[in-house]
Every structure is written in C-alpha cells, then in structure tokens.
Amino acid sequence: xxxxxxxxxxxxxxxxxxxxxxxxxxxxxxxxxxxxxxxxxxxxxxxxxxxxxxxxxxxxxxxxxxxxxxxxxxxxxxxxxxxxxxxxxxxxxxxxxxxxxxxxxxxxxxxxxxxxxxxxxxxxxxxxxxxxxxxxxxxxxxxxxxxxxxxxxxxxxxxxxxxxxxxxxxxxxxxxxxxxxxxxxxxxxxxxxxxxxxxxxxxxxxxxxxxxxxxxxxxxxxxxxxxxxxxxxxxxxxxxxxxxxxxxxxxxxxxxxxxxxxxxxxxxxxxxxxxxxxxxxxxxxxxxxxxxxxxxxxxxxxxxxxxxxxxxxxxxxxxxxxxxxxxxxxxxxxxxxxxxxxxxxxxxxxxxxxxxxxxxxxxxxxxxxxxxxxxxxxxxxxxxxxxxxxxxxxxxxxxxxxxxxxxxxxxxxxxxxxxxxxxxxxxxxxxxxxxxxxxxxxxxxxxxxxxxxxxxxxxxxxxxxxxxxxxxxxxxxxxxxxxxxxxxxxxxxxxxxxxxxxxxxxxxxxxxxxxxxxxxxxxx
Amino acid sequence: xxxxxxxxxxxxxxxxxxxxxxxxxxxxxxxxxxxxxxxxxxxxxxxxxxxxxxxxxxxxxxxxxxxxxxxxxxxxxxxxxxxxxxxxxxxxxxxxxxxxxxxxxxxxxxxxxxxxxxxxxxxxxxxxxxxxxxxxxxxxxxxxxxxxxxxxxxxxxxxxxxxxxxxxxxxxxxxxxxxxxxxxxxxxxxxxxxxxxxxxxxxxxxxxxxxxxxxxxxxxxxxxxxxxxxxxxxxxxxxxxxxxxxxxxxxxxxxxxxxxxxxxxxxxxxxxxxxxxxxxxxxxxxxxxxxxxxxxxxxxxxxxxxxxxxxxxxxxxxxxxxxxxxxxxxxxxxxxxxxxxxxxxxxxxxxxxxxxxxxxxx
Numbered sequence: 001x002x003x004x005x006x007x008x009x010x011x012x013x014x015x016x017x018x019x020x021x022x023x024x025x026x027x028x029x030x031x032x033x034x035x036x037x038x039x040x041x042x043x044x045x046x047x048x049x050x051x052x053x054x055x056x057x058x059x060x061x062x063x064x065x066x067x068x069x070x071x072x073x074x075x076x077x078x079x080x081x082x083x084x085x086x087x088x089x090x091x092x093x094x095x096x097x098x099x100x101x102x103x104x105x106x107x108x109x110x111x112x113x114x115x116x117x118x119x120x121x122x123x124x125x126x127x128x129x130x131x132x133x134x135x136x137x138x139x140x141x142x143x144x145x146x147x148x149x150x151x152x153x154x155x156x157x158x159x160x161x162x163x164x165x166x167x168x169x170x171x172x173x174x175x176x177x178x179x180x181x182x183x184x185x186x187x188x189x190x191x192x193x194x195x196x197x198x199x200x201x202x203x204x205x206x207x208x209x210x211x212x213x214x215x216x217x218x219x220x221x222x223x224x225x226x227x228x229x230x231x232x233x234x235x236x237x238x239x240x241x242x243x244x245x246x247x248x249x250x251x252x253x254x255x256x257x258x259x260x261x262x263x264x265x266x267x268x269x270x271x272x273x274x275x276x277x278x279x280x281x282x283x284x285x286x287x288x289x290x291x292x293x294x295x296x297x298x299x300x301x302x303x304x305x306x307x308x309x310x311x312x313x314x315x316x317x318x319x320x321x322x323x324x325x326x327x328x329x330x331x332x333x334x335x336x337x338x339x340x341x342x343x344x345x346x347x348x349x350x351x352x353x354x355x356x357x358x359x360x361x362x363x364x365x366x367x368x369x370x371x372x373x374x375x376x377x378x379x380x381x382x383x384x385x386x387x388x389x390x391x392x393x394x395x396x397x398x399x400x401x402x403x404x405x406x407x408x409x410x411x412x413x414x415x416x417x418x419x420x421x422x423x424x425x426x427x428x429x430x431x432x433x434x435x436x437x438x439x440x441x442x443x444x445x446x447x448x449x450x451x452x453x454x455x456x457x458x459x460x461x462x463x464x465x466x467x468x469x470x471x472x473x474x475x476x477x478x479x480x481x482x483x484x485x486x487x488x489x490x491x492x493x494x495x496x497x498x499x500x501x502x503x504x505x506x507x508x509x510x511x512x513x514x515x516x517x518x519x520x521x522x523x524x
Numbered sequence: 525x526x527x528x529x530x531x532x533x534x535x536x537x538x539x540x541x542x543x544x545x546x547x548x549x550x551x552x553x554x555x556x557x558x559x560x561x562x563x564x565x566x567x568x569x570x571x572x573x574x575x576x577x578x579x580x581x582x583x584x585x586x587x588x589x590x591x592x593x594x595x596x597x598x599x600x601x602x603x604x605x606x607x608x609x610x611x612x613x614x615x616x617x618x619x620x621x622x623x624x625x626x627x628x629x630x631x632x633x634x635x636x637x638x639x640x641x642x643x644x645x646x647x648x649x650x651x652x653x654x655x656x657x658x659x660x661x662x663x664x665x666x667x668x669x670x671x672x673x674x675x676x677x678x679x680x681x682x683x684x685x686x687x688x689x690x691x692x693x694x695x696x697x698x699x700x701x702x703x704x705x706x707x708x709x710x711x712x713x714x715x716x717x718x719x720x721x722x723x724x725x726x727x728x729x730x731x732x733x734x735x736x737x738x739x740x741x742x743x744x745x746x747x748x749x750x751x752x753x754x755x756x757x758x759x760x761x762x763x764x765x766x767x768x769x770x771x772x773x774x775x776x777x778x779x780x781x782x783x784x785x786x787x788x789x790x791x792x793x794x795x796x797x798x799x800x801x802x803x804x805x806x807x808x809x810x811x812x813x814x815x816x817x818x819x820x821x822x823x824x825x826x827x828x829x830x831x832x833x834x835x836x837x838x839x840x841x842x843x844x845x846x847x848x849x850x851x852x853x854x855x856x857x858x859x860x861x862x863x864x865x866x867x868x869x870x871x872x873x874x875x876x877x878x879x880x881x882x883x884x885x886x
Binding site: 022309311331332333336342344346349350351352353355356360363364365367368375377380381382383 | 533742743744745747750751754755757758760761762763
C-alpha cells in the first residue's frame with residue numbers, strides 16, 4: 001500500500017491475504033491491511049462488503065480460511081475472543097451484549113477474571129470512565145441507561161483489558177450527534193496514548209473527520225486505501241459503491257393538497273417493559289408532502305409505526321384520521337382499503353416471510369386491498385396464483401429487483417433488492433398515503449437512492465408520505481417537512497429548508513427551544 | 525470434544541423428498557437388529573411384521589380401520605403444527621369426542637332413527653373441539669403453554685371415561701363389566717364394503733385429508749396458517765390474527781380428533797369401554813411428521829403407522845414377542861424422521877479440544 005505518510009514503524013497489526021469462505025462464497029477475499037500504532041484507521045464499506053467478517057476474524061470469533069494475521073510482525077492464530085484480548089485487541093460490537101437486569105459493574109465483571117472483586121471493578125471502571133470522559137455510574141442498572149451509556153459500558157469493558165487496539169463496529173449508528181462528538185473525544189484520547197483504533201463505519205463525514213487512514217472494502221476485496229481527509233464524501237462513496245450513486249432529484253415547488261393523515265392527541269401506553277410509550281402525538285400530512293420523522297433508534301419510532309399502520313389499533317378512534325376518516329380502532333387492512341400503504345422497518349419476519357416466495361409475500365400485504373384481483377371463489381377465498389405472479393413480475397421490473405429465478409424465496413434476495421420489492425409492492429397500488437419506517441436501513445447505496453427517489457416521486461404524484469428514519473442524510477434528501485421524535489414525543493414539523501443538522505441533533509436529544517441548552521450540547 | 529450442527533448453505537431437494545423413505549429404511553434395519561438380538565430370525569420376523577398383514581383381505585380391512593383415526597387426527601394436527609400451535613392432546617380430544625358422541629346411544633338406546641348417526645358424529649366433533657378449546661382459551665387468555673395443558677388434559681379425559689363406564693354409564697345387565705350397553709344398529713357406523721369390517725371412518729379420513737390439502741394449497745386460509753406459523757409479526761402485518769389462529773387450529777384439530785373418537789367407538793367397538801384407543805392420538809403426531817405435515821403425505825404415513833399396529837398384533841401371534849414391539853417401531857420411526865430432517869438441514873461438525881472456544885460475544 002502506498003500512503004501519504006507510510007507507517008515508519010512495524011505495524012501493530014497486519015493482515016496478509018486474509019480470506020474467509022462460507023461455502024463457495026468469499027466474504028473476505030485476500031485482504032491486506034496494516035494498522036499502525038496510534039492511528040485511527042477506518043474500515044469503510046457498504047453492507048455486505050465483508051467488514052464484519054474481517055473484524056470477527058481479527059477478534060477470534062471466526063477463523064480465516066486462508067491468509068495470515070501478524071501481531072507486531074509475528075504471525076499469530078487468534079482462536080477465540082479470549083486470545084484476542086490476550087494479544088491486546090478489544091472490541092465494541094454494534095449490538096451490545098449486556099444483561100439489562102444487572103448493574104454496570106456486574107456486566108463488566110462477567111467478561112473479566114472471576115477472581116477480581118466487584119468492588120475493585122467498580123473502582124477501576126469509575127476511574128477509567130472519568131479519565132476518558134465517559135461518565136458512567138458503576139452501580140446503575142443497565143435497563144435504566146440510554147443507548148449511548150450502554151455503549152460506554154462496552155468501551156470501558158474493552159479498556160479495562162488495557163488493549164493496544166480497539167475495534168469499534170458502527171459505533172455512532174445509535175448515537176445522537178452530540179453523543180457521537182463525545183465518543184470522538186474519547187477516541188482522540190486513546191490515540192494520544194498510542195493506542196490504535198479500527199473504526200468501522202459507512203458514515204463518510206465521520207470518517208473524514210476523525211480517521212487518519214481508511215481502507216475501503218467492496219464485495220470482500222480491498223478497493224482502495226486513502227487519507228480520508230484528502231477525499232470528498234463523493235469520492236469516498238465512489239470507492240465504496242464502485243459507481244457514481246445516482247442523485248435524488250426533486251422539485252421544491254410541489255403544491256400541497258388536502259390533509260391525508262391527521263394525528264391528534266395520540267397517546268399509547270408501552271406494550272412491554274422495554275417499549276416506549278407515545279405521548280400526545282400530533283401531526284398532519286398533506287397530499288404531495290413528505291413528512292420525515294427523525295430520531296435516534298428506540299425513541300418510539302416502532303410504536304408510532306404500529307399505531308399508524310393499525311397493526312396495533314389504538315383505544316381512541318378519533319386520534320388517527322386517514323383521508324378524513326377516523327381509523328384509530330381500525331385494523332391494518334381497513335386502513336389499506338382507504339388507500340394507505342405501509343412499509344415496516346424489519347424486512348425479515350415482519351414486512352416479508354423469508355422462507356416464502358416473492359409472490360406469496362406480495363399476497364401478504366395485499367390479500368384484502370386487492371381481493372378482487374388476487375382471490376376468487378367467494379367465501380372460499382381461493383388464491384389466484386397467476387394474477388399474483390404477474391403482479392410480482394411487474395413490481396420486480398418496475399423497481400429493478402435483481403433475483404435468481406422467476407419467483408425465489410424472499411430470504412434469498414439481498415437486503416437492498418428485498419427492500420426494493422417491499423417498497424415496490426406498496427407503490428404498485430399507487431397508495432394515497434404511505435408510511436415507511438427506516439426505508440433504506442441496511443440497504444446498499446444504489447438501492448437506497450432508487451427507493452428515496454420513488455418516495456419523492458410518489459409524493460409528487462399527489463400522495464402523502466411519512467418517512468420515519470434515523471438517517472439524517474436521507475431525511476434531508478426526501479423531506480418536505482421534518483419532525484423529530486424523542487422519548488415518545490413528537491416535535492412540531494419544520495420545513496426542511498429551515499432546519500440545520502445541529503438543530504435536529506438538539507431536538508433528537510429532547511431539547512426544544514424553550515429549554516436552556518445544556519453544556520454538553522454544544523459540539524466541537 | 526464438542527458436536528456442532530452447522531446449517532447447510534443449500535438443502536438438497538432430492539434428500540428432502542427421500543427423507544421419509546430413508547427414515548423408513550433405517551427403522552427396518554434397526555428393527556432387524558432388534559429381532560436378531562431377541563434371538564429371532566430377522567428376515568422372517570420383519571416379514572410377519574410388515575408383509576403378512578398386507579396379504580389377506582380381512583387384514584387390509586383392519587389396516588383401514590387403524591389408519592382412519594390416525595389420518596383423521598394427523599391432518600388436523602398438521603394444520604395446527606403448521607400454524608405453530610402445538611396440540612399434543614389429540615388423545616384426550618379423541619376420548620372426549622367418543623364420550624360426547626356416545627351420549628345419544630347410551631342415554632336413548634331405544635331411539636331408532638336415521639338421524640342418530642349424523643347427530644352422534646356432530647356431537648363427537650363438538651366435544652373434541654370444545655376440549656381442545658380449553659388449551660386454546662388458556663393460551664389466548666393467560667399465555668399458557670399449550671403443549672403442557674393439552675397433554676395434561678389427556679389424562680383427565682381418560683380418567684373421566686374410566687369413571688363414566690364404571691359408574692353412571694355401566695350397562696346394568698352387563699355382569700358388572702365396565703362397559704356400556706351395545707349401541708343400537710342405527711348408531712353403528714356402517715361398513716364400506718361387504719368384504720370386511722372397514723367402516724366409513726376411512727372415507728371421512730380421506731375426505732378430510734383432501735379438503736385440508738386443498739385449503740393449505742389453494743386457499744387464503746391455508747396461506748394465513750403458513751404465514752402465522754412462520755412469523756406472527758408478518759401475519760399481523762398481513763392483518764391476520766394470531767389469537768384467532770390459535771382458536772381455529774385448535775378447534776379444527778380437536779373436532780377431527782373427536783370425529784375419530786366417535787367413529788372408532790361407533791364403527792369399530794360398538795359400545796363404550798375404559799380403553800378405546802391404543803394411543804392413536806399420540807401416534808398421529810408421528811404420522812403428521814412422517815407425512816411432512818402435508819395432508820396427502822399423511823394418508824401414506826397413516827397407512828404405514830397403522831401397519832406397525834397390525835404387525836405388532838401379528839408378531840405376537842406368529843413369533844411370540846410382545847406387541848410393545850410396535851411402540852418400539854413407532855419410536856424408531858419418529859426418531860429417524862426427525863434426525864434425517866435435521867441432517868438434511870445441518871451438517872455435523874466435531875470440534876476437538878485445543879480449539880478451545882472461550883465465550884463468544886455477539
């Protein structure tokens with residue numbers, strides 16, 4: 001690798017020709033990578049590029065099929081996470097492995113030598129968290145902590161092992177912009193101490209801001225190595241995606257029509273101990289409008305979607321109106337019959353049944369709304385497979401769904417292609433109201449831009465669209481108006497042009513204009 | 525050393541189809557070994573167990589008699605299992621169906637009317653359905669595990685039947701035998717052919733299997749069953765109700781088990797007695813799985829399992845071994861069906877010590 005400032009010393013960790021095969025599929029194909037001491041090294045790539053597989057091999061969770069890992073120049077075999085820790089490698093996973101019923105200190109103790117006393121762990125955790133600017137109460141129960149605080153536990157847990165290299169897997173995907181800034185400060189401190197960080201992300205701005213070097217993966221191969229501060233987000237994206245991503249176009253001047261969705265005084269108690277209760281939600285969406293609802297994961301987005309879709313009808317019939325009709329107590333198919341369409345967040349096991357064919361998954365969403373076309377035989381409701389299959393073909397063509405075979409199982413499609421199908425399934429009905437939760441979550445850049453374009457086009461053709469999303473770039477791309485959800489409360493909607501990233505960040509942290517802005521809120 | 529199951533990237537279609545036959549072959553092989561260990565000639569033992577019963581007309585009739593309740597119960601269970609509801613208590617629903625269906629002939633032995641038989645069958649279905657409704661109610665109201673409740677209700681049903689025929693329903697002219705009066709001729713399920721005992725229950729079984737096959741294959745209701753069985757959340761998205769599916773599948777399988785129960789009492793036995801089933805309700809679970817939860821497959825597997833019952837009786841007579849052998853065969857068969865299916869979906873990997881795996885996060 002030729003770099004602007006090549007590592008003069010022996011790299012802390014090197015990888016040579018590392019390959020991982022799953023059957024005949026190469027998730028990682030002859031990867032070379034050097035991590036110098038004291039650098040923040042970015043690992044960039046789309047979903048499915050092989051980033052997670054690579055770090056799992058570095059952390060001993062997976063064993064490589066071929067190739068070598070060198071630790072300070074000496075070849076090593078990392079057979080287990082325990083051995084990785086022994087070599088000075090710590091890891092913070094994207095999905096935390098914490099027991100909610102236990103305290104912070106108890107959770108940390110679980111990953112350490114059982115001989116160390118809990119009191120000592122508490123002390124060390126407290127002092128470490130202070131030293132790195134990660135405020136954390138060792139006696140707090142995990143269930144009471146925010147996602148950002150939970151991530152700090154994982155980081156402190158990794159730091160307690162005094163690692164030379166810390167691997168962070170998509171650490172900011174769950175954080176507010178302000179929480180992310182705090183994390184970055186911690187990372188700079190680690191770097192200043194000579195520790196290295198391997199930082200996995202697909203957020204280009206972040207990588208440009210904090211990383212010294214970046215290695216880009218595509219389809220399991222290294223496609224580029226660069227100094228991210230010398231690149232533009234567009235050039236990084238090109239390296240990641242391989243081709244220029246189509247830009248989303250929209251007209252600003254679309255005139256808004258009648259109110260299609262009106263929510264007022266919608267309060268829903270939490271269904272489970274871990275769910276969020278919705279508090280007094282109000283919103284209006286007009287024909288031709290895209291209302292984007294921003295917010296950090298776990299602030300009531302799923303609950304709001306359930307209430308809007310009617311999967312869980314609400315007690316108050318008047319709380320939700322679709323096209324002027326009170327539907328609070330109407331189920332999802334009743335709302336579909338009024339012309340509404342819905343796209344849930346989770347593809348597998350919610351929007352689609354993975355083990356069923358695409359055509360079956362079409363019927364899943366439209367068995368009642370398209371009763372006339374898809375069913376016959378009156379009360380027997382005999383399925384008209386031919387009609388459903390031709391509709392499936394139509395949708396796949398319209399959305400450019402790439403698949404193997406005529407009517408494959410939903411589970412065999414890549415995330416992006418399945419999502420295109422799921423969105424296309426609703427668009428095919430030309431819904432007058434569409435509610436989408438995380439439309440491009442875990443979807444490759446090409447599919448994401450196609451989906452966003454489709455949402456904008458739908459609004460332009462006169463439908464009302466609600467997009468619930470965590471991705472701020474996406475929100476600014478599609479939104480006419482933006483509202484922010486935080487702890488089950490929805491802010492009022494602002495025209496997209498009047499909001500800055502920083503202001504949204506504050507709203508996401510639950511801070512509205514009326515409140516004084518606390519110290520933590522002003523970023524860098 | 526540790527044994528791990530690794531999911532196969534691709535499932536062989538050939539072996540998925542062959543799996544039940546493979547299981548059958550393995551069962552025969554191990555059966556042969558068992559006979560050999562018992563000191564019998566394995567070839568002639570297997571012959572008298574599995575072939576002899578097929579050579580005579582009367583025993584083919586017996587085969588149909590034994591297959592009928594197995595198929596009736598198993599097709600109901602297959603819908604239940606496909607919808608992810610685990611009714612293990614078909615034996616109890618069978619028993620209650622037999623009791624409720626027998627109310628008319630036992631209480632009104634002098635009522636001679638062609639109406640009595642259809643009414644008995646309907647009452648039997650209602651009884652079985654209501655009895656299956658208990659675990660359904662407990663599941664939908666209190667989130668109780670239906671595997672446990674339906675199983676426990678089996679023993680209650682059996683003891684209730686026992687008390688009934690020893691107490692209030694006992695035939696006063698029956699020399700103190702614990703059984704009811706014989707049913708009047710109008711209350712007996714007629715034979716299909718004049719050549720033997722096989723009665724209408726077999727026709728019911730085939731009709732139920734074909735009807736449910738049609739439902740599962742072509743109707744929205746069948747689609748609803750499969751969707752809810754695979755993902756309750758996706759079912760909710762489709763507007764299907766998991767709660768209603770609990771009721772539908774439990775009542776359906778209970779009704780079919782009840783129909784099997786009253787058919788058995790009315791067609792095969794002719795009166796009510798303390799033991800009316802050699803475990804049809806439990807064996808039907810094997811039938812359902814051996815038939816791959818497909819109603820048409822269940823017709824075939826029902827006949828195979830019926831043969832193990834007949835073979836057990838035949839082996840008792842001709843080679844002098846206990847009829848418990850048929851239980852052994854049924855157990856072997858279930859074991860091999862499930863393990864063949866597992867090995868088709870997973871490969872076995874032996875992990876030897878040394879590659880010591882510490883706790884794996886994530």
